Amino acid sequence: xKKVVIIGGGLGGLSAAVTLAQHGVxxxxxxxxxxxxxxLMPVQLGDYYFDFGPxxxxxxxxxxxxxxxxxxxxxxxxxxxxxxxxxxxxYEDKTTFFLSSDRDYMKEQLAVIDRVGALRYDDFLREVExxxxxxxxHFFPRIFRSFFNYMSPxxxxxxxxxxxxxxxxxxxxxxxxxxxxxxxxDRYATYIGSSPYMAPATFAMIAYLEMVDGVYYVDGGNAxxxxxxxxxxxxxxxxxxxxxxxxxxxxxxxxxxxxxxxDGEKVEADVVIMNADLLQAYRELVDPHDRSYExxxxxxxxxxxxxxxxxxxxxxxxxxxFFSPNYKQEFEHILAGRYxxxxxxxxxxxxxxxxGSSLFVLVNAPPLTKDGRMQVDEQAYKQLVYERLRSYGLNxxxxxxxxxxxxxxAEQFGAYRGALYGIASNxxxxxxLRPSNACKRIAGLYFVGGTTHPGGGSPMVVISGQNVAxxxxxxxxxLPF
Ligand SMILES: Cc1cc2nc3c(=O)[nH]c(=O)nc-3n(C[C@H](O)[C@H](O)[C@H](O)COP(=O)(O)OP(=O)(O)OC[C@H]3O[C@@H](n4cnc5c(N)ncnc54)[C@H](O)[C@@H]3O)c2cc1C
Numbered sequence: 001x002k003k004v005v006i007i008g009g010g011l012g013g014l015s016a017a018v019t020l021a022q023h024g025v026x027x028x029x030x031x032x033x034x035x036x037x038x039x040l041m042p043v044q045l046g047d048y049y050f051d052f053g054p055x056x057x058x059x060x061x062x063x064x065x066x067x068x069x070x071x072x073x074x075x076x077x078x079x080x081x082x083x084x085x086x087x088x089x090x091y092e093d094k095t096t097f098f099l100s101s102d103r104d105y106m107k108e109q110l111a112v113i114d115r116v117g118a119l120r121y122d123d124f125l126r127e128v129e130x131x132x133x134x135x136x137x138h139f140f141p142r143i144f145r146s147f148f149n150y151m152s153p154x155x156x157x158x159x160x161x162x163x164x165x166x167x168x169x170x171x172x173x174x175x176x177x178x179x180x181x182x183x184x185x186d187r188y189a190t191y192i193g194s195s196p197y198m199a200p201a202t203f204a205m206i207a208y209l210e211m212v213d214g215v216y217y218v219d220g221g222n223a224x225x226x227x228x229x230x231x232x233x234x235x236x237x238x239x240x241x242x243x244x245x246x247x248x249x250x251x252x253x254x255x256x257x258x259x260x261x262x263d264g265e266k267v268e269a270d271v272v273i274m275n276a277d278l279l280q281a282y283r284e285l286v287d288p289h290d291r292s293y294e295x296x297x298x299x300x301x302x303x304x305x306x307x308x309x310x311x312x313x314x315x316x317x318x319x320x321x322f323f324s325p326n327y328k329q330e331f332e333h334i335l336a337g338r339y340x341x342x343x344x345x346x347x348x349x350x351x352x353x354x355x356g357s358s359l360f361v362l363v364n365a366p367p368l369t370k371d372g373r374m375q376v377d378e379q380a381y382k383q384l385v386y387e388r389l390r391s392y393g394l395n396x397x398x399x400x401x402x403x404x405x406x407x408x409x410a411e412q413f414g415a416y417r418g419a420l421y422g423i424a425s426n427x428x429x430x431x432x433l434r435p436s437n438a439c440k441r442i443a444g445l446y447f448v449g450g451t452t453h454p455g456g457g458s459p460m461v462v463i464s465g466q467n468v469a470x471x472x473x474x475x476x477x478x479l480p481f
Contacts, residue, residue: 193299
């Protein structure tokens, strides 16, 4: 393999760039935006700093692995901080329930509001750990290059044991009886852009990551992860270009031979790795007639408000969730393409701003309509969100403010219908048969990122980049963590 072109500088593309460049491969990466990190985007509004995108960081060892394979020390670039009590859940009846990776703390809390849950808590953690280990061993380190990869007996064994037929909601009901507690765990479905009433219980492994391994953030902002990847890829010899969009993947006799940039320049390549969202980019850059990927259901999107306030709130945790009274109905509305009038509101209050607060406010939103329209009036919905927060006692008075809607997400990142996590995992087919990382129609074309295997979320897309890079290098697809 002589030359690799990577389309897109999101975490998936950067992860592949670091590993390939480190092994002496000639790598050129083209990113259409003016920052590296894709959806993990730093935003500065006056004195207020925000991370747009991933605010909840789990599996820090995945990011460390990419950094440290270059010989660098993670600590020289970024510091992961573990949050002990990481999430405050608030309900309409004003009760609160906190999430923490401290087992004793959780049991004490559960003993008061969910005695059965307290008694079953050890079993719960044991089971979610089993699910995580199953996925880590059998699902994560694969690219599904050919049909035969699906035939592996170990994969079949793992699939059968991963609770594919049970829903997440049903799974949590096995262990907990308090509706608020179940709702807090049900929310993990949104980490994969899906509904807890449909997504398979396999994803209860997220509870292992949050409740055992822990929730982290990066000092100074999570966007530093992407900046570090970009720096190390360049240091290893990769050429990374910002503000340069790819217009077309050039194919000859069923094999990629390069890409054409928006300004008309042609760049030769033996391999092209597409980090741009496959659902959108395959049609736009590879084959305008092929709409097969668009049959997949996009994950949910988000209505985001970045709000800088002069005020600080001592009673906010790093992550806060103000729950809607009827969670099931909220997901039914989202899946029907409607914005909820009583939305669950997530507020991240990281310690990034010396005076005042940088609040990242997110409401789950339906993806755009198929013809690219947003189903709500931006200004009216923003006021509704402020009003709802006030009803929970949070009177947010913006000093600065920026609203980022599904329309912006679709436009800025090329995300199909503004989906946050590529394909939703509401259907078993979409969960267990995500698009493979190797194009089956065009030789030399590979895919990394949230839409492909193993899935959305910042650690997963980094793993997809590692898998493709290791495959191209002829290395074993093992994940040494
Ligand atoms: C609001 C929000 C909240 C989220 N919260 C979390 C969270 O708390 N935790 C978590 O783990 N994950 C979270 N995620 C999901 C996470 O951000 C994504 O799964 C991950 O960052 C996606 O990385 P990626 O590499 O797949 O794609 P992207 O980050 O989308 O990168 C793709 C890149 O390709 C570029 N591109 C597209 N087309 C072209 C072209 N033609 N030419 C050149 N470049 C192109 C895009 O500009 C983009 O930079 C969140 C996402 C959002 C939007």
